[in-house]
Amino acid sequence: MAAKILDGKQVAAEMRAEMKVEVERLKAEHNLTPGLAVVLVGEDPASISYVRGKRKACDEIGIYSREHHLPEDYEEDKLISLLEELNQDPDIHGILVQLPLPKHIDEEKVLLAIDPTKDVDGFHPMNVGRMVIGKPTFLPCTPHGVQQLLLRSGIEIEGKHVVIVGRSNIVGKPLANILLQKKPGANATVTICHTGTKDLAHHTRQADILVVAAGRPNTVTADMVSEGVVVVDVGVNRVEDPTKKSGYRLVGDVDFEAVKEKASAISPVPGGVGPMTITLLLYNTIQAAKMQRGLA
Ligand code: NAP
Numbered sequence: 001m002a003a004k005i006l007d008g009k010q011v012a013a014e015m016r017a018e019m020k021v022e023v024e025r026l027k028a029e030h031n032l033t034p035g036l037a038v039v040l041v042g043e044d045p046a047s048i049s050y051v052r053g054k055r056k057a058c059d060e061i062g063i064y065s066r067e068h069h070l071p072e073d074y075e076e077d078k079l080i081s082l083l084e085e086l087n088q089d090p091d092i093h094g095i096l097v098q099l100p101l102p103k104h105i106d107e108e109k110v111l112l113a114i115d116p117t118k119d120v121d122g123f124h125p126m127n128v129g130r131m132v133i134g135k136p137t138f139l140p141c142t143p144h145g146v147q148q149l150l151l152r153s154g155i156e157i158e159g160k161h162v163v164i165v166g167r168s169n170i171v172g173k174p175l176a177n178i179l180l181q182k183k184p185g186a187n188a189t190v191t192i193c194h195t196g197t198k199d200l201a202h203h204t205r206q207a208d209i210l211v212v213a214a215g216r217p218n219t220v221t222a223d224m225v226s227e228g229v230v231v232v233d234v235g236v237n238r239v240e241d242p243t244k245k246s247g248y249r250l251v252g253d254v255d256f257e258a259v260k261e262k263a264s265a266i267s268p269v270p271g272g273v274g275p276m277t278i279t280l281l282l283y284n285t286i287q288a289a290k291m292q293r294g295l296a
Contacts, residue, residue, distance in 0.1 A: 002260075003260040003261075004265040004266075005265070006153050006155075006230075006266060006267035007268075008145075008273055008275045009275050011148065011152045011153065011276065012275035012279040015148070015279050015283070016057070016060065019061050019282055023286065024062060026290070026295075030295065032289055033062070033064050033091075034063045034094070034288070034289035035064040035093050035094070035289070036054070036058055036065045036066070036094040036120065037065075037068065037086050037092045037095050037096070038051050038065065038066070038067050038096050038098060039068045039070065039083070039086075039097045039098065040068065041070045041098075041101055042070075042071070042072040042101075043072060047099075051069075055067060058285075063282060066092065070082075072102055073102075073104075074102075076104065079105060079110060080109070083113040083114055086118070087115040087118060092118065093285060093289035094120035094281075096281065097111070097114070111124055111125075112124065117288065117291060118292075120141075120284035121141065121281075121284075122138040122139050122141070122174070123169075134182070138287070138288070139284075140170060140174040141276075141278070141281045141284065142170060142175075142276075142280075143170075143178050144178065144280045144283075145279065146211055146232050146276070147179065147186070148279075150209065150230070150232065157179060157209065158187040158188065159188070159189075160208040160209050161188070161190075161206060162190050162210075163203055163206060163209070164176055164191070164192045164212075164213065165194075165200070165210070165219060166192075166212070166234070168213065171213040171234055172192055175213075176190045188209070191203055191207075200224070205224060207229055209229070209230045210225060210229055210230070211231075212232070212235060212252070212253040214253045215237065215253065216235070216253055217235070217252070217253060218253075218254075219235070219254070220254045220255065221255045221258060222255060222259050225259055225262055225263065228264045229262065229263050229264065230263065230265045230266070231259055231263045231265070231266040231267065232272070233253055233256070233268070234273045235251075235253030235254070236274065237251050237252070239251050250269060250270050252267075252269030
């Protein structure tokens with residue numbers, strides 16, 4: 001049987017349509033327009049493209065967005081001062097600093113400077129702690145997007161064995177924490193694999209749901225999965241492709257064509273987790289606006 005495609009574009013479009021209605025309601029009933037400030041330092045082309053995508057997504061659903069594009073050599077102290085201003089700005093409910101930052105800026109110091117109630121990326125240590133102990137907080141957008149993609153595609157998570165390949169602070173670790181909470185839509189048994197894992201294939205074959213966030217093409221091949229597994233591919237890798245105008249194409253971390261023959265469901269790259277990440281950023285911005293107004 002052909003694998004069901006976990007269509008992130010479609011699920012993201014559904015969520016954005018719901019959020020558009022919510023933003024209209026907040027404007028009409030509470031005179032409240034959720035606002036997001038995105039801070040970008042330097043000229044990294046991938047970061048510029050992500051920031052453009054975020055602005056476009058905000059525009060589409062009626063969220064006010066403001067971009068602070070700062071030069072590569074911008075001083076750390078000045079960046080912290082800008083964040084302090086944004087923390088006080090009543091029109092701004094969410095603040096996002098696009099990572100990675102140039103080497104001369106201490107990323108941890110910058111993340112600590114964001115007011116936790118405006119930390120829509122969910123990277124402030126206070127919000128990370130709240131996530132771990134299961135308190136309401138801003139969940140990091142990519143792992144939250146993975147959970148929503150599964151649930152809204154009709155995939156049950158409770159009681160399942162979820163195997164995650166990758167333990168980064170932005171994907172693997174928060175995803176494990178989200179899915180092991182004793183809560184509806186979670187309550188899974190979670191295994192995390194990484195480069196120190198001895199026999200990766202042994203673990204990936206045990207998965208009911210396999211999430212791969214390793215950042216390397218073909219990390220998971222067909223021999224590494226069991227029949228009927230649900231696969232979510234978080235990876236985004238550029239591989240050379242002379243047939244494309246750009247000279248490259250995007251692939252995930254999973255050998256999609258071969259693995260889809262064994263899986264019951266699988267997410268593609270592009271069009272899987274990617275559109276979900278921005279969508280959950282919009283969700284967090286709306287939540288932030290409601291919380292700051294005492295509506296959530
Ligand atoms: P990262 O910080 O580089 O972490 C990669 C993780 O995978 C590490 O924990 C590493 O183990 C593990 N790993 C790498 N190769 C492995 C292997 N062969 N076997 C087992 N474990 C392996 O990457 P990240 O930031 O989490 O991102 C992962 C991928 O997701 C990247 O392709 C990134 O572009 C993509 N991504 C996509 C989105 C989206 O919105 N679609 C968002 C974020 C990230 P160690 O810890 O032992 O080194």
